[in-house]
Amino acid sequence: MLLNIFNTIPIQYYIMVSAVLFSIGVMGVLFRRNAIIIFMSIELMLNAVNLLLVAFSSYHNDASGQVFVFFVMAVAAAEVAVGLAILVTIFRNVHSVDIDELKNLKW
């Protein structure tokens, strides 16, 4: 029954929600200073894309889009693990996760 509800929602709505989510993610990346928040925003962008993929998969009755989403989630999980590990190390050294403080990576 629940699936039917999803099917009744037109594809344009999915696209709009996804675009809004993606834009929120971009804004978060651009305007927040805290590295962890930036990280979360990136996840938001990834999920916006996932949502779009699933929606189109359902719309086209083609399962390959959903397979893609599984891969994206797996890779995102791995990326989060590595990224958080780096952040923890940075915090231990600098005692901050503010990206304005982290500007030693230059010539």
Added chain:
Amino acid sequence: MVNLLLIILLPLLGFFVNALVGKKLPKSVSGGFASLMIFIPFVISTSYFVGFVNGSQQKLDIDIYNWIAFGDFKITFGLLLDQLSATWLMVVTGIGFLIHLYSISYMHDDEKFHNFFSYLNLFIFFMLLLVLGNNFLITFIGWEGVGLCSYLLIGFWFKNQDYNNAAKKAFVMNRVGDLGFLLGIFFILYYLKTLNFTQLQAVNLELLPHGLIVAITMLLFVGAIGKSAQIPLYTWLPDAMAGPTPVSALIHAATMVTAGIYMLVRANFLFIHAPETMMIVAAIGAATAIFAATVGVLQNDIKKVLAYSTVSQLGLMFLALGVGAFTSGVFHVVTHAFFKACLFLGSGSVIHALHGEQDIRNMGGLKKWMPITFWTFLISSLAISGIFPFSGFFSKDEILASAFEHNKVLWVVASLASLLTAFYMFRLVFLTFTGNFRGIEEQKHHLHESPALITIPLIILAVLAAVGGAMGLPEFLGFHHWLKGFLSPVLATNPHAEAHGLSHSTELMLMGGAFAGAVASIAYAYIKYVKGGALPANDGEESGVGKLVYNKYYIDEIYNALFVKPSLLLSDFGHSVIDNKVVDGIVNFTGKASLIIGSQVRKIQSGYIGFYLLAMVLSMVAIFVYSFMITG
């Protein structure tokens, strides 16, 4: 065939042994081994030569291996042994061996003793390759190789910058001639399709355009001009006297400088089809003969006199070739090798005794202390002056007779040259060996006859210089001209030859005239320098023509101004403008430009992560916008 290979390989072995381990060997072993490596080839050459003389030896033309081969074109590495190369073999190995012996004593105190012998052996190797090659390319290898050895040996005492310059001069001037030789070889290869002497002889030259043959022979002759020191490329030879005296004797008198004559005789089948070239050969030969002889009259360095005399005699040989008397040219090469080698070695003996003194104004009266050197020097001087019955008389007379038959002007010039030869040679003899010693007391105290290793080669060469004429006794006196018959298989018959010969009385008159002239010249030298006790003027005291001649007609200075200075200027321009400004400018600009661009661009890498992220997003947006605009 193995024997023939041994002839050229043994000197090469000697070179490697002396070059690689010579330093560790005692001097007597080093020098003795080098001499042995020439003596064995000499023995083999003698057996071949004797074989040719009694007719048991056939012409050998061996291809050892295919050197360059593609399609139906091939150049082989091959050797050719015939009467002509056998004659040269005898001269090169025979005189080479004597000079090796001489050098053991002469160079004994030199620190680079083994180097000297390795160079000498290398020279002999290349000279034998030149002589034995069965095609133009092998001959050319030898030709370049002897040039290299000549360079190494002229500059043997390279700590003296003048000697280095002399070596460079010889090398560069030879290159000029070599270019002509090389072009000639290219022409032959392109138009006649082969470089092999035997095959070339079979080509019917009448089918080729006449101009082509003239061009080929002229180019070959340019090569000979360089190597054999003819006008205008002769100035390197007098300077080449910077080398040790045995080198002057071996390379710059007896063997290498006659390579040009060898090559012309080898290619006689081409030259006889090009009378125009022959005329030029004769003219240049005669001009060189008289020109160098006049310079020789006023030189005061004992070796310089001999050097100009060599140039002059080489001119006579070319004159002989030019008038088609190939046999006479070869005859004079052989006799000249005997007496000129003896003269140079004699002068070396004198220089040795005087501890390096070369100026004849500081010599005199040496006869008393150095009788063997004196007598051998005198015999050779008589030979070169053309006094009966020494060897030079017969060979020179033949050339003069051929010139007379061909062209009276050439004959007059050549006769004058030989009169001058007699004069300056005896000026040299009288100033060096008679009168009172003019050197310092210190030298006088140490005066001595040279050791046996020096005098024995002198004696052998003097004997050869005295009796060498027996190879070519004049036919018109009823003798059998042995050398003429011996060389006849090598020489092609000349289609342009004039049939008439000289009558016996004319030949006899020419002979008597030349003899009387030589005697008169010697008598004049005797009156002037022995009776009159005249001495050459000090440097800078000559005037008028004397000054001109003393300074060798300022030819060196003219060449300097015409060729050396402009090329130096050009090199300087190339260095300071082309290289320093243009080439370096481009290279430095590339470096500087990347530095400048980099110093600006690096500001983008600020370290602000937020900026990076913004740049990334904006770039992506820009790419999307752009691609949507393009694809619509």
